[in-house]
Amino acid sequence: MLQLTSSHIDSLAPNAAAIKNGRGLVQQNKFVKLQISEQGDLLFGECAGSGKSNYICSVDFVNPENPISRCNCPSRQFPCKHALGLMYAYAEGKNFEQSTVPEDISSKREKAEKREENKAKQESGELPPAKPKKVNKTALKKKIAQQIEALEDLEKLVLSIVRGGLGTTNTRTVKELNDHAKRLGSRYLTGAENELRRLALLLDQKDRESAYTHAAEQLTFLNAVIKKGKTYLQNKQEDPELAPDTESTIEEWLGHAWQLAELKDAGRVVERTELIQLAFYSEKDEARKEFVDTGIWLQLDEPHIHRTIQYRPFKAVKFMKEDDSFFSVAQISELYRYPGGLNTRVRFEGMIPRQVISSDYEKVRSAAASSITDVVKIVKNQLKDPLADRAPIALVQASQISRTDSGAFALVDPEGNTLELQDIYRLPQATTSLLTLLDPSLLCDCTLLLMFEHQFDTGKLVAQPLTLVQNNRIVRLLY
Incomplete structure (x- = not known):
């Protein structure tokens, strides 16, 4: 039998407004049909909307760690308020009529099963693995040369500020830093771009005296990015097939966005584990021009403290799921670990929640x-x-x-x-x-x-x- 709690549904919602609207549909009895599959792994139904036709929505739990919501409404949020309302109706004990799975969903399930089957055969060797992407060495060397040149220009800029002293910086300096940050972004150095913009924000504060300490620390950090980045890129320039550094954070500071497949190939995946969230906070990061949602979790089978980090660009914030506090234990089939130190960033594609029990508290204390x-x-x-x-x-x-x-x-x-x-x-x-x-x-x-x-x-x-x-x-x- 499908187990759904309100807190779990809240965690699937893209934002607080979607939660409110989804609950409102149930309270207003907007659902004209509520149905569930014979196996209990699919919720589907119809919801009255503002037009003549009802919205047809469903939530597929064939993979309970990663439920798939579908709806013919024009919303760009997933799950939309109709799919959320469907789940809230089930969690609140509304009557769902047992019915056969619609043909279109059966077809989509079959295609998904086929993809997973082929993927499993490739991993086991029954099918030849997918051909790896060929590296265009000429283009890669050109890109690396541009990055090295950009870091050398950044080094000159940082040295000029250090030699002149923070007390000599002014609004012209701030403009120069922001202009230079844009050039770093165009050279694929988004990590350095963000940190240079962070320095500009510090020097643009009204109470500049209090900002000088943090600005000096930021200059030290930028210097480290320049030194280590140049060395790393020069080695990569000599050997374009050099494997990415999967132990340190240098790749991210140089602008690399890790793909889950890369982390898996590097062996940075933990299978079948559980996490309990101990803290959560959101902040507005003006340097990155993004909202940043950070969760702090303890891995229960190993005494490791991890972070989940979600970046939501200001321009796309309406269409991205907003993370929130999570008060259950997350059961995870694959936990991807990013390169890092004491508190590595982690990511998981789906999870099944369960209630916290006494032994979980004991594991937290013993860690x-x-x-x-x-x-x-x-x-x-x-x-x-x-x-x-x-x-x-x-x-x-x-x-x-x-x-x-x-x-x-x-x-x-x-x-x-x-x-x-x-x-x-x-x-x-x-x-x-x-x-x-x-x-x-x-x-x-x-x-x-x-x-x-x-x-x-x-x-x-x-x-x-x-x-x-x-x-x-x-x-x-x-x-």
Whole structure:
């Protein structure tokens, strides 16, 4: 029998408006037909619209990890409000009449099964594998030459700012940086383009004195991208068939968008695993000109903390699914891992939700480090890599969360070591002050999910609390 919950349907919706509209169709009794297949893996029906004809919609759960919605309405959102309404009607216990699968859906299922069958035969060797794309070496060398030239121009620009000093920058400098960023994009260096635009935004702030520290750090980062990028591209220029670097993040900083097939070929796939989300946040990234949805997850069978990141360009935001907090456990058949360090970015195409149980909470607690000293060592090792993520995340056990003489919060681990807690620059929301609103009993013998940051001006390593876990309870400060 098909299991559907409202929270699962919410996670499939493209945005909050679609959720509201889908629920509204059920409340207004707009569905004139509600049907379900004999096997219980297909919901289909008809919904009254503004015109004479009803909208015909369906949601196919033949692959429960990745349900397919179909509708003849003109909406460009998937699932549309009619498909969502169909699922909400089922979750709310509305009466669905059992019926045979429509012929057009049966045909589409057969074609999908054939594709999957051929794919499986290719992987097993029964059929010859698909021919790999031929690399146009001449075009690739030309592209790499343009990228190297662009990085050399960027190096000159960065050096001119460093030599002149941040105090000499002005609106003309900001314009020059933005113009140069466009040229980087035209040379396929979108990663460097975004980071140069981020520097321009820092130098364009009204309170420029406070922005200087972060601008200096950004210049250091850009220098690392230039140095490592040039070396990497020069090696690739000498050997066009050189395999992509699947361990470091250099490919992404040079603008490469990883395809799932590439990650699979590189062995960066985990099969049959489960994730539990511990935190979630969305931010508006003006440098990228995109909204960025970030989920922080713990892999339950391995003590790894991962991130899911979705980029939604400002221009296309209406037509893209908006990620949100997820409170169940996600059962995943294939988890793709991007190159990276401590908290790798991951992606999955579909999942089946299940309720969180007591053993899941125990796995979260057991994944936490008992010593702040050990965590700090791991975090510092990552920060030594100039291209690594500058805000690593870790789970740490706390015997208590106390207040210092200055009134700041500090985590005290079971060994008596302390770590100051404060809001960091890289997170869009403050959370540390929320600790004052919690029941004091939650601040003892608990586990904290922390995001670390090295303060460029003071040299201190600080951490911002994201989530608190105690017994069978997860309290999110960021969601």
